[in-house]
Amino acid sequence: MEKIYGNHSVRAVFMTRPKTIKRLILLKGKKSFLNNEYIDLARREKINPEILPWDQFLQAVDLTKDDKHQGVCLYCEPRAIYNEKDLELLRDARCVLALDQVSNPQNLGTMLRNAAFFGVDALLLLKNRSTDVTPVVTRVAVGGAEFIKVFKVINLARSLESLKKIGFWVYGLDERGEKTLAETDFAEKTVFVVGAEGEGLRLRTKKFCDMFVRIPGGRVGLESLNAGVSTALAFAEFYRK
């Protein structure tokens, strides 16, 4: 079962894949108009919402008071996760984000939120070297994770090759990129590749980039932006054009 919590994330699951929802758990005493909203949504899907007092709620949802659950949590069938063989599904996609070893759940959540906001089609994650799309990640994404196709791939280089074969150009985000985002005429079908904070892109990933682009700015003592922020700047520039 997949666990999803927080208002935005729960609403997004009701919006995108309501049939997968198995349990809806609400905190007793949560602002009543909010609980009523969820009760209505649940009834439409023939789910019987469980409304529990604080202690039982935390136990049922297996969260602590520090998790920003906002008094709402659901359990659903796990989201569809695609693999390398499914990349063909992106034939009509326009913009894809590929992550080279990003391991920070906050950053991954922010990236999913950014991607959903701008209309990015898919996210590629390294199967063995990235954080998973965990409950924390979907919470930080405030629903964004439901609007993006997630691919877990074993070999990022090979996956980039597959995307190139169906018409994509691959842009690596790199401080030493030859052009800035604003100077770049992005291809109709664009992949952005982003590395782990502090480490950047691996050499073997770099080999498969068609071009490197940079975000102009920085100073001695502060050379880079947060990886989540960087992806938003890339998406904004792509969709600006």
Next chain:
Amino acid sequence: MEKIYGNHSVRAVFMTRPKTIKRLILLKGKKSFLNNEYIDLARREKINPEILPWDQFLQAVDLTKDDKHQGVCLYCEPRAIYNEKDLELLRDARCVLALDQVSNPQNLGTMLRNAAFFGVDALLLLKNRSTDVTPVVTRVAVGGAEFIKVFKVINLARSLESLKKIGFWVYGLDERGEKTLAETDFAEKTVFVVGAEGEGLRLRTKKFCDMFVRIPGGRVGLESLNAGVSTALAFAEFYRK
């Protein structure tokens, strides 16, 4: 005393205000080339670094293992914090960020990092309704907080008026803004006003904005970006031109 921890933040204090440093505390066994760097920096300032084993280190720096201290922490005189009467200092500034009630330390830290990256001159915070520039905030800013003048103001509206008097135009970031960031010809001297996530700008703050600008994007179920991300998009657009 102000406490600063983490590699980037500590380096930035040595770079910008070394004379304010009173104590430097290093974790014994931290990668030796890093400790040697700090020992050199400290000696130049005639500070005797304290190199402590794990338990004593955590006690001396009053942090837990979950704080991302990276084995380095310093205590220094508190940073200069300006107030409304000092706004005159911004006569030659080009870009200022004003926060209307932003209370999330992660977001504030990200904003300071973004501001330093792009070369923003100053940050205005509401004295009574914002998070402070705490050790967590400076840690998240990875040094960015040292490169930005921070003003704590009692009345944001009055402060915006003062800035207008010295030539600034005030742009409110708002989902319902009449123009997008890309469509806007920003003034030579620009203030960006950003509200709290989920709440946006207060009505009384809105009255003092010359114009509202929006970030194009969003969809039903995911209407907005994280406030930290939004500021980066605004700065990028301002400095793009």
